[in-house]
Amino acid sequence: MRHLVWFRTDLRVADNPALYEAAADGAEVEAVYIDCPGQWRCHGNSSIQRDFMSRNLQVLNEQLAQLGIPLTVLTVDTFAEVPAVLASWLTTHTFDALYANRELGIDERRRDKAVQQTLLVPCRVYNGDCVVDHGSLTTRSGDMYKVFTPFAKSWLASLRASGYRLLPVPEALGEPLSCEPLSLSGERVSSEAWSAGEAAAAQRLTQFCRLSLRDYGELRDFPAEDGTSSLSPYLALGILSPNQCLAAIEAELEQLPFSRGEPGFVWLNELIWREFYRHLLVAFPRLSMERAFKPETEALQWSQDDEGFRAWREGQTGYPIVDAAMRCLKQTGWMHNRLRMIVASFLTKDLHIDWRRGEAWFMSRLIDGELAANNGGWQWAAGTGADAAPYFRVFNPTTQGERFDADGDFIRRWLPELAEVPTRVIHAPHDWLDNHVPGHGYPKPIVDHKRARLHAIAMFDALKDREAV
Numbered sequence: 001m002r003h004l005v006w007f008r009t010d011l012r013v014a015d016n017p018a019l020y021e022a023a024a025d026g027a028e029v030e031a032v033y034i035d036c037p038g039q040w041r042c043h044g045n046s047s048i049q050r051d052f053m054s055r056n057l058q059v060l061n062e063q064l065a066q067l068g069i070p071l072t073v074l075t076v077d078t079f080a081e082v083p084a085v086l087a088s089w090l091t092t093h094t095f096d097a098l099y100a101n102r103e104l105g106i107d108e109r110r111r112d113k114a115v116q117q118t119l120l121v122p123c124r125v126y127n128g129d130c131v132v133d134h135g136s137l138t139t140r141s142g143d144m145y146k147v148f149t150p151f152a153k154s155w156l157a158s159l160r161a162s163g164y165r166l167l168p169v170p171e172a173l174g175e176p177l178s179c180e181p182l183s184l185s186g187e188r189v190s191s192e193a194w195s196a197g198e199a200a201a202a203q204r205l206t207q208f209c210r211l212s213l214r215d216y217g218e219l220r221d222f223p224a225e226d227g228t229s230s231l232s233p234y235l236a237l238g239i240l241s242p243n244q245c246l247a248a249i250e251a252e253l254e255q256l257p258f259s260r261g262e263p264g265f266v267w268l269n270e271l272i273w274r275e276f277y278r279h280l281l282v283a284f285p286r287l288s289m290e291r292a293f294k295p296e297t298e299a300l301q302w303s304q305d306d307e308g309f310r311a312w313r314e315g316q317t318g319y320p321i322v323d324a325a326m327r328c329l330k331q332t333g334w335m336h337n338r339l340r341m342i343v344a345s346f347l348t349k350d351l352h353i354d355w356r357r358g359e360a361w362f363m364s365r366l367i368d369g370e371l372a373a374n375n376g377g378w379q380w381a382a383g384t385g386a387d388a389a390p391y392f393r394v395f396n397p398t399t400q401g402e403r404f405d406a407d408g409d410f411i412r413r414w415l416p417e418l419a420e421v422p423t424r425v426i427h428a429p430h431d432w433l434d435n436h437v438p439g440h441g442y443p444k445p446i447v448d449h450k451r452a453r454l455h456a457i458a459m460f461d462a463l464k465d466r467e468a469v
């Protein structure tokens, strides 16, 4: 028997159900990755993520070679061409079955359906990206949860009842192979700040659990601290699996935390948010189609303020915490979660710009860009999503800065023009700059937050009025 494993966003050999099952019955195994540069562009993914993907693919290539499994990279432009190229590859190389782990976006699901309809051999698809499989958690009426807390309760009950399954790396299937270096073509921005490969991810995970897991609840909101795991680039491309995260928590704490207040629970809860958004993406295909989760919010009258969007994108809004966050994103391809919430709120509630523009900008810059979490985060902040922030609770960018970057350390790191500003005025530095630094160039706030907040609330109130008519 000859089995072909099709790698996608699951670039790992450990805890990889498709690879494990393909190799389980002593079959000959080969692997393929199908690069679709046109699709990459169409989905608006970033050049830094493409570079990270390419580097991780090379590490995977080496690991598979050690297991005696050759990896081939095929290139087509878009998903539309994938069924034909796979069918031809399977036939020419006489494979008996195709193995893959599921991907969740609507384009990926349509592609996979087309592949299944085209192939003459069995196509076996597994859940490799969630601890609890999509669709398996439902309310009493059989629907997907629309609110996080009951979803989390159900998720934890499932984990308690069934545990999680951590699959080993398959046994080597033959002598190690030599392998040629491979790399993806197209525009790339260096991702060298992030070590590639699952060993690097595992090391980061272990270190995080050892040093920060217990204090995560206290530290996670402060962007100047190293208080979160920074594992998102690895989870987004499947270099690391959520089961491996659970295993690391368990190894550190000797047991899994099942309730609020137990050490490690706050971090586990973030992993449950990750799964919540993934389950939502499967249950509500409109989330993959640039539609709001709450259909009534499609009528919101967003502003076409291109100048405001440019200022936000470039970190020139005159709100230091927003600007520092946006410049950090531009320079590194990553942003702390607290800052993602602040800048998303600023774009949608202070500038009244459509969340879809922010979502696309994030996708085009993030090294961890990932449809489910990005869409979930944006719709949460905009007030259009499942279990979103209440529309009348608008983040104040100045007090957020004061609370979460009290000494201004993060702001000074990313806004060199504010390097000399004293801490007492770092979150509203304009008068001080005007008096002490001639020609400083830092912009005045581009909106008045109080007025902008009232406008945002009025936008949502107008929706209620429409419903009442």
Ligand SMILES: Cc1cc2nc3c(=O)[nH]c(=O)nc-3n(C[C@H](O)[C@H](O)[C@H](O)COP(=O)(O)OP(=O)(O)OC[C@H]3O[C@@H](n4cnc5c(N)ncnc54)[C@H](O)[C@@H]3O)c2cc1C
Pocket: 220, 228, 229, 230, 231, 232, 233, 235, 236, 270, 271, 273, 274, 275, 277, 335, 336, 337, 338, 340, 341, 344, 362, 366, 368, 369, 370, 371, 373, 374, 375, 376, 377, 378, 381
């Ligand atoms: C507007 C907005 C956009 C976002 N876009 C993305 C994105 O494109 N890709 C992405 O992976 N995350 C996204 N997030 C979620 C979150 O900000 C990042 O996952 C987190 O900052 C990554 O840092 P970390 O690995 O140190 O996370 P930790 O705090 O260490 O959390 C561990 C893991 O849990 C998951 N996670 C944590 N918080 C969330 C969350 N709120 N929602 C879903 N999953 C979460 C991530 O996989 C993360 O790596 C977004 C959040 C917002 C508000």
